[in-house]
Amino acid sequence: MKIVTFQTLAILSWQVCIGYGQVVSPSTNVTNVAIDLLDGSHILHFLDVVDAFGHVSARNPDNASQFIMSFAIAPALATSQSLVTYEIDNATAVQLTFNTSVTGDAVPSGFLERYIHSQIYNAFPNITGVVHAHTINVISFAAAEVGMRAQMGSAGSVGTLANGTPIFDFDSLPTSILPENAPHNLLIGNEVLGDALADTFQNGSEVVLMKGHGMAIRGTSVRNAVFRAFYTMQNAEVQSTATLLGALALGGQAPVGLPPRVAMDATVTFESDSLLSRAWALWTAQVDQLPLYVNDLRS
Numbered sequence: 523m524k525i526v527t528f529q530t531l532a533i534l535s536w537q538v539c540i541g542y543g544q545v546v547s548p549s550t551n552v553t554n555v556a557i558d559l560l561d562g563s564h565i566l567h568f569l570d571v572v573d574a575f576g577h578v579s580a581r582n583p584d585n586a587s588q589f590i591m592s593f594a595i596a597p598a599l600a601t602s603q604s605l606v607t608y609e610i611d612n613a614t615a616v617q618l619t620f621n622t623s624v625t626g627d628a629v630p631s632g633f634l635e636r637y638i639h640s641q642i643y644n645a646f647p648n649i650t651g652v653v654h655a656h657t658i659n660v661i662s663f664a665a666a667e668v669g670m671r672a673q674m675g676s677a678g679s680v681g682t683l684a685n686g687t688p689i690f691d692f693d694s695l696p697t698s699i700l701p702e703n704a705p706h707n708l709l710i711g712n713e714v715l716g717d718a719l720a721d722t723f724q725n726g727s728e729v730v731l732m733k734g735h736g737m738a739i740r741g742t743s744v745r746n747a748v749f750r751a752f753y754t755m756q757n758a759e760v761q762s763t764a765t766l767l768g769a770l771a772l773g774g775q776a777p778v779g780l781p782p783r784v785a786m787d788a789t790v791t792f793e794s795d796s797l798l799s800r801a802w803a804l805w806t807a808q809v810d811q812l813p814l815y816v817n818d819l820r821s
């Protein structure tokens with residue numbers, strides 16, 4: 523039996539569409555990234571990293587000046603027809619990634635906070651995946667003004683900075699970034715706010731906590747950013763529990779976390795292609811069991 527893959531169909535439909543001179547099907551590289559983006563959206567929801575809100579994006583593998591992300595839709599519900607190609611320059615929509623005849627204003631409205639993604643890609647040329655999420659047990663840390671430090675090998679990219687992960691505090695931004703008459707709604711709704719968030723990243727941690735709001739994660743691929751987001755959530759659980767246990771222990775103290783050398787070496791191991799692929803194989807098998815999640819690029 524011959525299995526016709528989506529890639530084969532993409533090439534066939536590309537040949538058909540050239541005749542019409544209208545819709546250009548994405549390349550194999552874009553299709554592969556889009557498959558990961560849809561899986562990543564569904565996995566983040568399945569793993570409770572995101573709820574109705576939150577988003578994941580990828581730099582366009584065919585054009586480093588663009589990124590791909592769904593329009594404003596709950597991540598669990600994203601399909602290929604929700605994916606939009608955006609300019610990194612100004613976060614405006616270029617076209618639907620899988621229907622290039624839908625351009626500009628005809629593209630459904632994007633996330634108000636797409637500037638989180640555009641400005642992180644703009645600030646860090648070799649970042650190719652970004653996640654933003656409102657993960658509950660992560661929000662507790664910025665609320666208490668406690669930075670997070672890596673407590674286990676799989677969360678090494680949380681880092682070992684002395685004060686922990688940097689904290690972005692929307693409400694204490696200068697008026698040059700957040701004018702008095704602008705909405706104080708915590709949302710990163712323009713380039714200036716996006717730049718301020720991107721500037722908050724520090725070498726040695728791939729995570730910024732956003733007070734009253736959530737977190738931003740930068741990664742070297744969609745899979746890597748999703749992995750980091752999940753294990754940042756797990757790390758929050760471990761660090762909170764260890765902090766409570768530390769307070770209860772005789773002469774107790776807060777957990778110090780992993781030593782820098784250990785966190786660094788563990789990150790190299792856990793974020794290797796082989797371990798990342800093992801996690802991804804499990805997570806895609808899990809979302810495939812549930813009809814809620816539809817990845818129409820991988821059927």
Ligand SMILES: *[C@@H]1O[C@H](CO)[C@@H](O)[C@H](O)[C@H]1NC(C)=O
Pocket residue numbers: 549551583584
């Ligand atoms: C597709 O991606 C691979 C791996 O990153 C790269 O080697 C190749 O040049 C890309 N193909 C195109 C046509 O850009």
Ligand SMILES: *[C@@H]1O[C@H](CO)[C@@H](O)[C@H](O)[C@H]1NC(C)=O
Pocket residue numbers: 585586587588609616
């Ligand atoms: C890459 O993207 C930029 C910004 O959208 C666009 O101006 C440029 O033409 C694109 N390059 C190619 C080769 O498509």
Ligand SMILES: *[C@@H]1O[C@H](CO)[C@@H](O)[C@H](O)[C@H]1NC(C)=O
Pocket residue numbers: 609611612614
């Ligand atoms: C957004 O940026 C792109 C790439 O630089 C540019 O071509 C386009 O005109 C800009 N659009 C708006 C609305 O500023």
Ligand SMILES: *[C@@H]1O[C@H](CO)[C@@H](O)[C@H](O)[C@H]1NC(C)=O
Pocket residue numbers: 545621623624
């Ligand atoms: C692309 O979008 C146009 C406009 O909404 C629609 O008429 C067309 O059917 C779509 N094409 C595909 C392949 O989905």
Ligand SMILES: *[C@@H]1O[C@H](CO)[C@@H](O)[C@H](O)[C@H]1NC(C)=O
Pocket residue numbers: 648742
């Ligand atoms: C990212 O870029 C920096 C230089 O800006 C470089 O030192 C680093 O090795 C790059 N990382 C990757 C994964 O390519």
Ligand SMILES: *[C@@H]1O[C@H](CO)[C@@H](O)[C@H](O)[C@H]1NC(C)=O
Pocket residue numbers: 725
């Ligand atoms: C962070 O690392 C990058 C690349 O490795 C380097 O260019 C930059 O100067 C570093 N920033 C700080 C504040 O050390």
